[in-house]
Amino acid sequence: xxxxxxRRKIDELDEQIVRLINQRAEAAxxxxxxxxxxxxPVYEPQREKVVFDHVRGANQGPLxxxxxxxxxxxxxxxxxxxxxK
Amino acid sequence: xxxxxxRRKIDELDEQIVRLINQRAEAAxxxxxxxxxxxxPVYEPQREKVVFDHVRGANQGPLxxxxxxxxxxxxxxxxxxxxxK
Numbered sequence: 001x002x003x004x005x006x007r008r009k010i011d012e013l014d015e016q017i018v019r020l021i022n023q024r025a026e027a028a029x030x031x032x033x034x035x036x037x038x039x040x041p042v043y044e045p046q047r048e049k050v051v052f053d054h055v056r057g058a059n060q061g062p063l064x065x066x067x068x069x070x071x072x073x074x075x076x077x078x079x080x081x082x083x084x085k
Numbered sequence: 086x087x088x089x090x091x092r093r094k095i096d097e098l099d100e101q102i103v104r105l106i107n108q109r110a111e112a113a114x115x116x117x118x119x120x121x122x123x124x125x126p127v128y129e130p131q132r133e134k135v136v137f138d139h140v141r142g143a144n145q146g147p148l149x150x151x152x153x154x155x156x157x158x159x160x161x162x163x164x165x166x167x168x169x170k
Contacts, residue, residue, distance in 0.1 A: 003120070017102065022146060031088050058099065059103055
């Protein structure tokens, strides 16, 4: 495969990744609303630890756990600010 | 749905997201090797612009383009350092 073939593959993967991240955001928003209703805090460090552990457990590479968590820290940041809206 | 149900859904989504990000990393690694063979630069701002435009085009919300690009900047950072290895 040439660079252009791999790039086409990346574009297809990005469409799927964008869709899934948005589905994750829908779920985070729903949780945010339930938290607001029950006056629970948005920031729950214990739950975030569970998410990171789950991500590490699901990681089959080639990314290292550190690289993947680096990406997930940004995902979680964005989701947290979504819940605060 | 309660918070615990949404969290189960998030865990399932994360498993899919982790798999797709790793597939994206495989493709980025393959491109990195082809670039090395042809002594092409790892950093290609024009291609990165195409990726961001594609991500914006695929975005159907609820995340804003800004929030999604914020996540993708981190994904691209990690992929770029992968190609430099």
